[in-house]
Amino acid sequence: MASVFSLPRVSRRAIKVWQRNLNVFWKTWKVNFFPPLIEALLYLAAFGLGIGMYVGAIDGVPYITYIAPAILAISVMNSAFFECTYGSYVRMYYQKSFDAIIATPLSIEDVIAGELLWGATRSVISVAIMLPVLVVFGVISLPFSLLAIPLAFLAGLTFASLAMCFTAITPSIDTLNYPSFLFITPMMLFSGTFFPLSVLPAIFQYIALAIFPLAHLVALMRMATLPSAGALLPLHLAWILVATVIFCVISINLMRRRLIV
Amino acid sequence: MPGIIEADNLTKTYSGAAAVSHIRFCVKKGEIFGFLGPNGAGKTTTMRMIACVSPRTSGTLRVFGMDPDDNPAEIKQRIGVVPQESNLDPDFTCAGNLLTYARYFDLPAAEAKKRTDNLLAFVALTEKRDVSIDKLSGGMKRRLILARALINNPDLLILDEPTIGLDPQARHLIWERLRLLQVQGHTIVLTTHYLDEAARLCDRLAIMDNGTFLVEGKPADLVRDQIGSEIVEMDNTPDVIACLTEMGIPYETIGDQVQVATGASRELAKTLLDRCKTSRVSTRPATLEDVFLKLTGRNLRE
Numbered sequence: 001m002a003s004v005f006s007l008p009r010v011s012r013r014a015i016k017v018w019q020r021n022l023n024v025f026w027k028t029w030k031v032n033f034f035p036p037l038i039e040a041l042l043y044l045a046a047f048g049l050g051i052g053m054y055v056g057a058i059d060g061v062p063y064i065t066y067i068a069p070a071i072l073a074i075s076v077m078n079s080a081f082f083e084c085t086y087g088s089y090v091r092m093y094y095q096k097s098f099d100a101i102i103a104t105p106l107s108i109e110d111v112i113a114g115e116l117l118w119g120a121t122r123s124v125i126s127v128a129i130m131l132p133v134l135v136v137f138g139v140i141s142l143p144f145s146l147l148a149i150p151l152a153f154l155a156g157l158t159f160a161s162l163a164m165c166f167t168a169i170t171p172s173i174d175t176l177n178y179p180s181f182l183f184i185t186p187m188m189l190f191s192g193t194f195f196p197l198s199v200l201p202a203i204f205q206y207i208a209l210a211i212f213p214l215a216h217l218v219a220l221m222r223m224a225t226l227p228s229a230g231a232l233l234p235l236h237l238a239w240i241l242v243a244t245v246i247f248c249v250i251s252i253n254l255m256r257r258r259l260i261v
Numbered sequence: 262m263p264g265i266i267e268a269d270n271l272t273k274t275y276s277g278a279a280a281v282s283h284i285r286f287c288v289k290k291g292e293i294f295g296f297l298g299p300n301g302a303g304k305t306t307t308m309r310m311i312a313c314v315s316p317r318t319s320g321t322l323r324v325f326g327m328d329p330d331d332n333p334a335e336i337k338q339r340i341g342v343v344p345q346e347s348n349l350d351p352d353f354t355c356a357g358n359l360l361t362y363a364r365y366f367d368l369p370a371a372e373a374k375k376r377t378d379n380l381l382a383f384v385a386l387t388e389k390r391d392v393s394i395d396k397l398s399g400g401m402k403r404r405l406i407l408a409r410a411l412i413n414n415p416d417l418l419i420l421d422e423p424t425i426g427l428d429p430q431a432r433h434l435i436w437e438r439l440r441l442l443q444v445q446g447h448t449i450v451l452t453t454h455y456l457d458e459a460a461r462l463c464d465r466l467a468i469m470d471n472g473t474f475l476v477e478g479k480p481a482d483l484v485r486d487q488i489g490s491e492i493v494e495m496d497n498t499p500d501v502i503a504c505l506t507e508m509g510i511p512y513e514t515i516g517d518q519v520q521v522a523t524g525a526s527r528e529l530a531k532t533l534l535d536r537c538k539t540s541r542v543s544t545r546p547a548t549l550e551d552v553f554l555k556l557t558g559r560n561l562r563e
Contacts (some may be wrong), residue, residue: 011334016364023361024352096348102314103342104365104413105334261275261315 008252010113013106017114018121020101025125036075036126040133043071047194048139058196061226068139069221070193072148073155075130076123077214080156081184084119084163085176091115093173098259112164112255116248119160120153127152134225144227151224155217158240161247162213168254191215209239216240263326264289265417265448266311270320273306273472280306282472283320288450293443295459295466296452297549299557303472304452305345308421311450312342325416338366341410345421347402349394355381355405356390359412366413373412380408383438400431407435411442418442420451424458436462456549468556475556480549487555488547491526495519495539504537515559522547 025032048064055063091097098111127148134140140148166179190204191197191214197205208215216236223229264287273281281303288294296304309315311324313333322329324336350358356377363373381387384404389397397405403423410418423439424432432455439462443449453459459466460480467477476483484490495501497517505512505519510529512521523529526544534542 013334013365019364020350020361023357027352095351096346097350099314099344100348100350100362101365103312103337103340103344104362105337105367106365107333 004250004253004257006249006253008109008113008249008256009107010109010252011107014110014113014117016106017101017111018117020097021115021118022121025122032125033129036079036129037133039075040071040130043067044133044137044139048137051194062139064137065139065226066222067194068134068137069148069225070191070218071134072127072130072152072225073191073214073218073221074188074193075126076152076155076217077159077184077188079122079126080119080159081163082180083122084115084160085167085170085179086173088115088119088164088167089170089173089176092167092259102259108256108259109252112252113248116157116160116164116251119163120156123152123156123159124149140225141227145225147224148221151217151220154244155213155220155240158213158217158244158247161244161251164251165247165254168251168258187212187214192218213240213243263323265292265325266294266450267323268311268320269322271307271310271317271322272319273303273310273315274318279472281310284467284469284472284474286467286474286477288448290448291443291446292464293439293449293451293462295463296450296469297454297456297459297466297553298452298469301471302469302557304469305421306472307469308419308450308452312340312419313337338413339415340417340419341413341415343403343406343410343418343420343423345425347406349402349405349409351394354391354393355386355397358394358405359409362409363412368413376412376414380411383411384408385434400427403427403431403435407438416448418447418449418451420449422452422454424453424455432458456553460549468553470557476552483552484547484549487552489522490524490547491522492545492547492551493521493523493526493529493533494543494545495521495533495537496541498539500538504533504539508532508536520551522551 044064047067052063057063058066098108101111102108131140131145131148135142135145166176170176190200190208191212193214197208197215200208216239219232219236220240223233266286266288268287269285270283271281271285272279272283284307296307298304306315310317310322310329313324313329313336316330325339327336329336350361353361359377359380360373363376368376381390384407386401386405386408389401394402407423424435427435436458439449451462463480465477465479466483468475476487478486495518497514497519501519502514505521510521512519521529530542530544533539
């Protein structure tokens with residue numbers, strides 16, 4: 001049996017799985033279009049108007065402007081993660097779509113790669129819907145905030161591949177709740193999203209930076225939307241790039257191990 | 262001429278247990294070849310290996326002369342698969358399923374649309390074109406899966422229990438279509454539990470059990486070689502048993518029936534009516550079912 005680190009053979013046919021998911025998405029675009037829009041408005045209202053009234057400014061930045069990039073980053077995380085956990089699991093297990101597709105010239109590697117690309121695309125779509133809202137509210141600046149779009153794709157791929165690792169090993173759809181609550185929720189709260197990481201004890205800061213992709217994504221998003229590029233930019237970017245490559249490779253191999261018997 | 266499928270010593274083990282063990286067969290172009298056997302015999306595993314979705318453990322396997330381990334995409338480009346369980350895409354309509362599938366085979370959009378229309382007509386689903394999958398009956402789903410398997414105009418069709426759970430009308434429609442496909446030059450391999458279906462459709466078939474072939478051949482030859490041409494049946498009473506034993510005629514008891522295989526049923530029936538105290542003697546042609554039960558036994562599986 002091949003190692004989980006061996007390089008999977010993915011062909012250009014992966015794009016056909018991506019197309020399939022895009023077709024389904026467009027069929028129900030009304031359902032898919034509004035959640036990111038509403039989400040952005042809710043966050044802005046709750047944190048901007050509500051908590052923002054008490055907080056004032058962080059690091060000299062108005063609170064609502066401080067959390068705007070976090071809203072984008074969290075949306076990137078949730079879109080890709082939930083698409084490639086629950087979404088992919090339903091397609092794999094209940095709809096048996098993967099079985100149907102691998103009876104054609106596509107391989108399981110192509111299918112999973114297509115799913116990962118699609119997960120990343122969901123992140124891009126969410127960010128693309130939220131950006132105009134944030135611009136209208138004047139909490140992010142142009143044109144550098146447009147960098148959020150390519151960033152959404154890259155980090156979307158990180159979260160999609162991470163999610164696919166869980167999907168590959170989960171015994172049932174119910175056990176996907178564990179990574180959601182034990183990993184995603186703490187990550188959302190402790191990644192420098194709603195308050196700076198620097199207020200935490202040093203050890204927690206290191207842990208967050210070591211295991212939370214979101215911590216790096218929020219930092220990068222913030223550099224883009226304020227904008228204020230920092231010295232750590234290459235490090236954050238490198239962390240995300242390396243993690244993405246590793247998780248993509250592992251998730252495809254784990255899925256192959258699960259489905260090809 | 263080399264066969265479409267050639268297998269030698271083909272073996273598949275799942276964590277040590279052999280699902281398919283050293284089977285050897287060859288399917289020729291234009292043939293309908295059937296795999297029969299009780300549940301767990303290894304039929305589906307064999308189909309999955311041919312369809313390049315399950316790697317073999319050992320032995321050789323060639324499809325169109327190519328190795329599924331080395332050229333899966335090239336082989337799959339030329340086969341159509343009807344799986345046992347429906348895996349139609351519930352996110353699409355009937356036409357949407359075919360069009361999406363066509364894309365996996367790299368068909369140009371115009372060609373895909375043309376084939377979709379033709380195939381929906383072929384399986385009598387033109388009116389359901391824009392209906393979603395969950396609104397279809399079991400028979401319609403099965404027909405749509407057949408249409409989907411034909412979207413790439415495959416040289417080889419792999420059917421895993423194509424008529425499972427269908428009413429007689431739908432089964433006849435599928436049979437008729439499969440015959441038509443054979444005439445058009447398609448090679449077909451199928452598994453089935455319906456022995457009348459196998460006898461009707463298959464040019465050759467193999468009866469499998471415990472991962473191995475028990476027999477292989479033409480249905481009529483198998484019946485003649487294994488059973489004989491006819492079966493005489495009587496009620497299972499002590500008198501009948503004593504009478505048969507006395508005359509030295511080999512018989513088999515099945516529940517309340519006694520069966521005698523013979524090549525001359527009329528004469529035997531007359532003799533038995535004259536000599537044994539039996540109220541009922543009936544004769545019928547031997548069938549594939551008799552062969553199947555003789556070879557695989559009458560015990561329930563699973």
